[in-house]
Amino acid sequence: MTLIRLSGATKIFDATAKDAEPVRAVDDVSLDVAAGEICGIIGYSGAGKSTVLRLVNALELPTSGSVEIDGVDITRLGERELRRLRGDIGMIFQQFNLFESRTVAGNVAYPLEVAGAPRAEIRTRVAELLEFVGLTGKATSYPEQLSGGQKQRVGIARALATSPRILLADEATSALDPDTTQEVLALLKRVNTELGVTILVITHEMDVIRTIADRVVVMEHGRIIEQGTVFDILSAPQHAATARFVASIIEDVPTGDDLDALRARHPGRIVTLDVREGAAAQGDVFAALAAHGVRFEVVHGGINDIRGRVFGHLTLALTGEKDAVERAIAAASAFATLIEEDARG
Ligand SMILES: Nc1ncnc2c1ncn2[C@@H]1O[C@H](COP(=O)(O)OP(=O)(O)OP(=O)(O)O)[C@@H](O)[C@H]1O
Numbered sequence: 001m002t003l004i005r006l007s008g009a010t011k012i013f014d015a016t017a018k019d020a021e022p023v024r025a026v027d028d029v030s031l032d033v034a035a036g037e038i039c040g041i042i043g044y045s046g047a048g049k050s051t052v053l054r055l056v057n058a059l060e061l062p063t064s065g066s067v068e069i070d071g072v073d074i075t076r077l078g079e080r081e082l083r084r085l086r087g088d089i090g091m092i093f094q095q096f097n098l099f100e101s102r103t104v105a106g107n108v109a110y111p112l113e114v115a116g117a118p119r120a121e122i123r124t125r126v127a128e129l130l131e132f133v134g135l136t137g138k139a140t141s142y143p144e145q146l147s148g149g150q151k152q153r154v155g156i157a158r159a160l161a162t163s164p165r166i167l168l169a170d171e172a173t174s175a176l177d178p179d180t181t182q183e184v185l186a187l188l189k190r191v192n193t194e195l196g197v198t199i200l201v202i203t204h205e206m207d208v209i210r211t212i213a214d215r216v217v218v219m220e221h222g223r224i225i226e227q228g229t230v231f232d233i234l235s236a237p238q239h240a241a242t243a244r245f246v247a248s249i250i251e252d253v254p255t256g257d258d259l260d261a262l263r264a265r266h267p268g269r270i271v272t273l274d275v276r277e278g279a280a281a282q283g284d285v286f287a288a289l290a291a292h293g294v295r296f297e298v299v300h301g302g303i304n305d306i307r308g309r310v311f312g313h314l315t316l317a318l319t320g321e322k323d324a325v326e327r328a329i330a331a332a333s334a335f336a337t338l339i340e341e342d343a344r345g
């Protein structure tokens, strides 16, 4: 079931002092997010990611096109319906946006106070949320007494206070170190699996996408340039910008300086084995090389496991008599794709 649907959504901001021209921040974006999924949007600064989120929670109205939540066009809602909608959509931010003058419990209670919930109910709910995010002992602390990771846990608890069906995360881990990032992402994963919350994650880090997203949407200059399952995008990016994001976390076929350095160290033939899902071919390839008296060394590459699906590249430097190497490559090619570095230039 589609929970969030953008159809040809476009957002044009008027010219400002900074920009002499109107800015087409979101340009004809069509996007479906299914209930229960974690969808990631990746793109460089200025790609329009935050604007997409602000369209989803109706903080911005599209200049044209529509935004539907659960089948309802939210661009036509009145004030009262909008308030109900926002209670159904939580949001977390890069800079946490906590109230510094409120305690941890006070921060989490805030959306419930605004919604007019009874005191006793608020107390129970806040305790439950702090337990869920692992901050029971910090209820009376103030934000300035917390680490970045703890602050984001408070942000998550506060975003979940009104039991929303949707959580929007705008660079929620970009201010955190790698270990803390993993902890917060693990918590978001629990929000998704244990509470069934649909999550839209915005990031400029492919590692975040790899860690928690089911599906990824790549944006550039306000447009969606590519989208698909995380496995498909990581294993076979189609667009140059996507490939750059993927290259930041995946060891691909060596090119350029990497390849030159390998060639300088390994005078023999260099080939790269394409390891695909289901291809139990690695062993056959290695056996074929050995059977022809060819020795090899793995000099580059890696195997990636995207939630049980495997892909990757292994670059081998081969040594042996020239004809033997030729025959070995021909034999091994029966089992897997061998990419010849020379052919790629
Ligand atoms: N309120 C606004 N008024 C004018 N221009 C805006 C406004 N909000 C965003 N923009 C412009 O729209 C474009 C997209 O901005 P947006 O914040 O959506 O990008 P982003 O992908 O979230 O970038 P970042 O990774 O830096 O957060 C940018 O050129 C930005 O300057």
Ligand SMILES: [Mg+2]
Binding pocket: 049, 050, 051, 170
């Ligand atoms: Mg942004």
